[in-house]
Amino acid sequence: MSMIAAFYGGKSILITGATGFLGKVLMEKLFRTSPDLKVIYVLVRPKQGQTLQQRVFQILDSKLFEKVKEVCPNVHEKIRAISADLNQNDFAISKEDMQELLSHTNIVFHCAATVRFDDHLRHAVQLNVTATQQLLLMASQMPKLEAFIHISTAFSNCNLKHIDEVVYPCPVEPKKIIDSMEWLDDAIIDEITPKLIGDQPNTYTYTKALGEVVVQQEGGNLNIAIIRPSIVGATWQEPFPGWVDNLNGPSGLIIAAGKGFLRSIRATPMAVADLIPADTVVNLTLAVGWYTAVHRPKSTLVYHCTSGNLNPCNWGKMGLQVLATFEKIPFERAFRRPNADFTTNNITTHYWNAVSHRAPAIIYDFYLRLTGRKPRMTKLMNRLLRTLSMVEYFINRSWEWSTYNTEMLMSALSPEDQRVFNFDVRQLNWLEYIENYVLGVKKYLLKEDMAGIPEAKQHLKRLRNIHYLFNTALFLIAWRLLIARSQVARNVWFFIVSFCYKFLSYFRASSTLNA
Ligand SMILES: CCCCCCCCCCCCCCCCCCCCCCCCCC(=O)SCCNC(=O)CCNC(=O)[C@H](O)C(C)(C)COP(=O)(O)OP(=O)(O)OC[C@H]1O[C@@H](n2cnc3c(N)ncnc32)[C@H](O)[C@@H]1OP(=O)(O)O
Numbered sequence: 001m002s003m004i005a006a007f008y009g010g011k012s013i014l015i016t017g018a019t020g021f022l023g024k025v026l027m028e029k030l031f032r033t034s035p036d037l038k039v040i041y042v043l044v045r046p047k048q049g050q051t052l053q054q055r056v057f058q059i060l061d062s063k064l065f066e067k068v069k070e071v072c073p074n075v076h077e078k079i080r081a082i083s084a085d086l087n088q089n090d091f092a093i094s095k096e097d098m099q100e101l102l103s104h105t106n107i108v109f110h111c112a113a114t115v116r117f118d119d120h121l122r123h124a125v126q127l128n129v130t131a132t133q134q135l136l137l138m139a140s141q142m143p144k145l146e147a148f149i150h151i152s153t154a155f156s157n158c159n160l161k162h163i164d165e166v167v168y169p170c171p172v173e174p175k176k177i178i179d180s181m182e183w184l185d186d187a188i189i190d191e192i193t194p195k196l197i198g199d200q201p202n203t204y205t206y207t208k209a210l211g212e213v214v215v216q217q218e219g220g221n222l223n224i225a226i227i228r229p230s231i232v233g234a235t236w237q238e239p240f241p242g243w244v245d246n247l248n249g250p251s252g253l254i255i256a257a258g259k260g261f262l263r264s265i266r267a268t269p270m271a272v273a274d275l276i277p278a279d280t281v282v283n284l285t286l287a288v289g290w291y292t293a294v295h296r297p298k299s300t301l302v303y304h305c306t307s308g309n310l311n312p313c314n315w316g317k318m319g320l321q322v323l324a325t326f327e328k329i330p331f332e333r334a335f336r337r338p339n340a341d342f343t344t345n346n347i348t349t350h351y352w353n354a355v356s357h358r359a360p361a362i363i364y365d366f367y368l369r370l371t372g373r374k375p376r377m378t379k380l381m382n383r384l385l386r387t388l389s390m391v392e393y394f395i396n397r398s399w400e401w402s403t404y405n406t407e408m409l410m411s412a413l414s415p416e417d418q419r420v421f422n423f424d425v426r427q428l429n430w431l432e433y434i435e436n437y438v439l440g441v442k443k444y445l446l447k448e449d450m451a452g453i454p455e456a457k458q459h460l461k462r463l464r465n466i467h468y469l470f471n472t473a474l475f476l477i478a479w480r481l482l483i484a485r486s487q488v489a490r491n492v493w494f495f496i497v498s499f500c501y502k503f504l505s506y507f508r509a510s511s512t513l514n515a
């Protein structure tokens with residue numbers, strides 16, 4: 001019997017960010033392994049004309065939850081959606097709901113965040129810092145609370161090369177930042193943002209670092225732990241391989257490469273691609289929840305959920321495997337044949353951006369205009385280039401994350417828990433994982449049918465022929481222009497033509513003699 005699964009039985013669990021990528025996998029695993037849990041409270045904001053209930057039921061009715069429905073048929077009754085906006089005071093939670101949360105919650109998993117790299121500092125601070133502070137305040141009023149688990153990121157201190165499982169101080173106290181956001185106007189915030197974030201690459205990593213400091217400073221007597229996952233990718237094993245539902249991290253770029261938009265990325269092939277599957281993160285999170293509640297460590301423990309030091313894979317290997325998978329499982333209606341490559345310096349990056357990204361987009365938009373359609377490729381390409389510029393920082397460096405706490409926890413688990421809540425990335429086979437990832441992107445993100453693969457392959461063959469035809473035509477035109485202008489080119493041309501003629505004459509003569 002799994003001790004961790006038994007621990008969550010009968011518990012009331014509060015999850016923020018449950019409608020996000022990681023939150024969904026977390027809920028799924030909780031319901032599947034502890035179907036006798038009492039209730040999961042999810043803080044949800046209403047969206048797109050959907051009620052809260054509809055938003056949550058849509059998640060429960062998705063393929064991700066198919067196995068859950070078998071082991072926990074009354075899952076709809078065990079989830080309680082609470083209207084909340086983490087940007088508002090007291091999260092805009094009603095008094096009755098707040099009362100219920102405060103008096104019943106046993107465990108809190110805080111996953112909600114803005115993960116946009118370029119978010120305005122005011123918004124990023126509100127969600128990643130102030131909301132964390134407010135949630136801690138709420139948690140301190142929960143008499144039955146056993147553990148508070150905060151999800152941060154392994155990149156919260158990416159200005160360092162070697163990162164330990166400790167909370168690092170920030171140059172400016174989070175409280176001062178929170179206060180200043182209240183009275184500074186947007187223009188001034190824009191101006192001081194680069195100075196404040198210093199050697200952090202963006203407002204996301206900066207505010208996640210501030211969030212950790214808030215957790216440490218304001219955790220009071222709570223049992224708190226911080227989890228730092230690296231780049232969260234599709235599921236590895238559970239509930240099935242390859243599940244992914246948003247474009248963050250590598251997923252969007254896999255689509256862009258598979259559809260043929262992405263031709264070149266400035267990346268260091270030997271840099272470590274520190275991906276971590278979503279189910280691995282969730283298994284560690286649940287194990288940490290159990291350990292924190294049961295063993296009550298004296299201080300806030302930080303757990304790195306990374307792959308690089310235990311089972312490293314680099315971007316070069318990953319890129320090649322992604323391309324190899326496209327051969328077997330191509331995406332439908334590609335714009336060009338997938339043929340992306342890594343570049344390593346600024347000049348080649350600019351060159352390939354102009355030649356392989358912008359020029360084809362302009363030509364295609366011209367063609368759309370000619371045929372009376374609305375141009376759209378240049379806009380899409382600009383967005384892709386913006387995304388590339390945002391992720392460049394992370395794919396041209398390697399970090400070392402120590403994993404003492406994570407390894408300590410692994411050895412503290414029973415063999416059964418090590419199996420059910422497996423977070424040992426040494427067992428991960430990267431080639432298999434990446435293939436499943438690409439397949440998952442095709443099935444769950446692009447919603448493409450596997451039956452369409454033969455047609456997709458035909459389409460790629462047509463694109464290849466068009467490519468060859470286009471290149472040949474281009475070469476002939478260039479050559480024709482050169483011959484018209486240069487005596488040397490003309491001489492070379494006559495030499496080649498007469499050589500071919502002589503060779504053919506000789507060949508014909510010798511075959512007549514033999515006959
Ligand atoms: C040796 C040879 C080898 C050969 C090799 C060949 C290679 C070939 C294989 C290639 C693949 C393998 C290598 C992969 C490298 C991956 C690196 C990942 C590093 C990640 C590090 C993460 C570290 C930190 C981890 C964390 O701790 S946190 C989690 C990470 N957080 C994020 O990943 C958020 C990022 N994103 C944003 O920050 C915003 O998205 C923003 C970008 C500002 C845009 O912003 P904006 O332009 O405003 O656009 P949106 O409004 O967002 O979207 C507007 C429209 O574009 C859509 N769209 C949004 N995104 C994306 C996206 N990516 N890709 C595509 N489309 C996207 C969206 O659907 C919407 O479409 P629509 O609805 O209009 O139709």
Ligand SMILES: NC(=O)C1=CN([C@@H]2O[C@H](COP(=O)(O)OP(=O)(O)OC[C@H]3O[C@@H](n4cnc5c(N)ncnc54)[C@H](OP(=O)(O)O)[C@@H]3O)[C@@H](O)[C@H]2O)C=CC1
Binds near residue numbers: 017043233248249
């Ligand atoms: N994905 C990754 O690669 C990594 C993620 N992390 C961390 O993991 C956690 C989860 O990330 P992930 O699941 O990928 O992110 P998602 O963007 O998929 O999910 C974010 C969640 O936060 C919720 N949220 C955002 N704003 C508000 C708000 N104002 N009020 C209420 N809820 C809000 C979203 O709700 P809604 O559905 O309404 O938008 C969503 O449920 C984050 O803390 C992130 O920093 C760490 C390392 C890597």
